[in-house]
Amino acid sequence: MASSLLPGLLSSTLPSKTLTRLSLQQFPIRPTSRTQYPSLRVLSIASMAYERELSVAKKAASLASRLCQKVQKALLQSDVQSKSDKSPVTVADYGTQALISFVLQREIPSDSFSLVAEEDSGDLRKEDSKEILKRITELVNDTLSADGTYNLSLSEDDVLAAIDSGKSEGGPHGRHWVLDPIDGTKGFLRGDQYAIALALLDEGKVVLGVLACPNLPSRPIGEPEKNSLQNSVGCLFSASIGGGSVLQLLDGSSPTKVHVSTTENPAEASFFESYEAAHSMRDLSSSIAKKLGVQAPPVRIDSQAKYGALARGDGAIYLRFPHQGYREKIWDHAAGYIVVAEAGGVVSDASGKPLDFSRGRYLDLDTGIIVTNQKLMPLLLNAVREALKEQSQSASTL
Numbered sequence: 001m002a003s004s005l006l007p008g009l010l011s012s013t014l015p016s017k018t019l020t021r022l023s024l025q026q027f028p029i030r031p032t033s034r035t036q037y038p039s040l041r042v043l044s045i046a047s048m049a050y051e052r053e054l055s056v057a058k059k060a061a062s063l064a065s066r067l068c069q070k071v072q073k074a075l076l077q078s079d080v081q082s083k084s085d086k087s088p089v090t091v092a093d094y095g096t097q098a099l100i101s102f103v104l105q106r107e108i109p110s111d112s113f114s115l116v117a118e119e120d121s122g123d124l125r126k127e128d129s130k131e132i133l134k135r136i137t138e139l140v141n142d143t144l145s146a147d148g149t150y151n152l153s154l155s156e157d158d159v160l161a162a163i164d165s166g167k168s169e170g171g172p173h174g175r176h177w178v179l180d181p182i183d184g185t186k187g188f189l190r191g192d193q194y195a196i197a198l199a200l201l202d203e204g205k206v207v208l209g210v211l212a213c214p215n216l217p218s219r220p221i222g223e224p225e226k227n228s229l230q231n232s233v234g235c236l237f238s239a240s241i242g243g244g245s246v247l248q249l250l251d252g253s254s255p256t257k258v259h260v261s262t263t264e265n266p267a268e269a270s271f272f273e274s275y276e277a278a279h280s281m282r283d284l285s286s287s288i289a290k291k292l293g294v295q296a297p298p299v300r301i302d303s304q305a306k307y308g309a310l311a312r313g314d315g316a317i318y319l320r321f322p323h324q325g326y327r328e329k330i331w332d333h334a335a336g337y338i339v340v341a342e343a344g345g346v347v348s349d350a351s352g353k354p355l356d357f358s359r360g361r362y363l364d365l366d367t368g369i370i371v372t373n374q375k376l377m378p379l380l381l382n383a384v385r386e387a388l389k390e391q392s393q394s395a396s397t398l
């Protein structure tokens with residue numbers, strides 16, 4: 001539980017009077033009101049219940065975006081490490097996890113939640129990681145001090161403890177924050193799309209989610225630039241249960257409700273898949289798209305930015321079919337799931353079952369994940385069924 005998160009962090013590093021509230025004007029911690037979002041409907045009772053958590057999540061993710069942007073601009077070879085599963089991890093993944101864990105711990109009663117997050121500090125505690133830990137600690141402190149909300153500095157031990165507070169197993173009871181500090185690390189390294197993804201599970205259900213996509217243009221993907229407003233880059237999607245999905249720029253401006261594409265015609269629909277060929281079976285996606293009558297070629301984007309783009313109607317379908325044996329983790333989908341669901345979309349496994357985020361750190365899935373609007377889902381499920389049948393028939397004749 002959270003009382004064991006960041007042991008000693010607050011008491012050991014804070015001057016006693018520094019329990020200040022967050023100050024960023026564009027992401028106030030005070031409950032959002034109708035006057036701030038004049039174009040929005042009054043939020044439902046359910047979403048009001050998580051209003052404070054939502055504003056804390058937005059604040060934490062936007063702070064983390066600044067840290068990531070700084071690292072991405074000046075990425076050093078020494079900023080990148082390889083995890084035991086050979087996947088990449090950078091100072092920005094660790095820095096973001098420490099920063100967000102710290103903000104949650106400061107802003108939300110600490111005995112009321114746990115944190116399920118992707119990274120851990122194992123590699124950073126090794127003798128040859130001293131320099132990298134120093135750099136992460138500097139990054140976190142620079143980001144905090146540039147923001148000015150917290151008048152304090154974290155020690156290296158605080159940073160390690162903050163990262164390790166994300167070891168929770170989650171599960172069906174209580175509240176668990178779910179964090180992917182950088183989703184799409186490979187995209188981040190290429191200078192492409194990535195997302196900071198933070199969601200809250202309450203009694204096993206995703207009740208809010210925030211997706212910060214620092215490299216996502218405000219104009220729809222695939223649409224040419226038209227004017228200077230459309231040239232802005234950096235999107236923050238947020239959603240809470242019953243409250244709809246909102247997109248604003250990362251600088252806090254232009255909050256608007258978003259909705260998934262309403263197209264009923266697969267010939268007009270475009271589909272998203274992973275940029276990384278190793279993350280999803282492209283032959284299978286292409287066979288599904290063909291059966292459905294989709295004309296456009298796949299749009300390949302890294303990270304949960306796909307969920308955000310789909311929530312605002314840039315494309316109508318997202319197909320994800322990992323190779324056999326791969327186990328999906330909850331932090332790769334929780335925030336994206338609620339952003340799409342609250343924008344009117346449907347997210348399910350390949351057999352049409354809803355995703356179950358209550359089973360711990362992994363999703364227990366049937367084959368793959370498919371996302372689209374309510375009208376197209378029955379057609380998509382038929383196409384998936386047929387394509388999977390063909391795939392297994394051709395495998396058995398080999």
Ligand SMILES: Nc1ncnc2c1ncn2[C@@H]1O[C@H](COP(=O)(O)O)[C@@H](OP(=O)(O)O)[C@H]1O
Nearest residue numbers: 182183184185186274278279302303322326332
């Ligand atoms: N072989 C594989 N199959 C499917 N997903 C994989 C994978 N290897 C890594 N991933 C996951 O794919 C995520 C990126 O998703 P996408 O393909 O949509 O960009 C990675 O998140 P991280 O970058 O947070 O590690 C990682 O969890």
Ligand SMILES: [Mg+2]
Nearest residue numbers: 087088118185
């Ligand atoms: Mg990773």
Ligand SMILES: [Mg+2]
Nearest residue numbers: 180183184332
């Ligand atoms: Mg991820």
Ligand SMILES: [Mg+2]
Nearest residue numbers: 118180182183
């Ligand atoms: Mg990640």
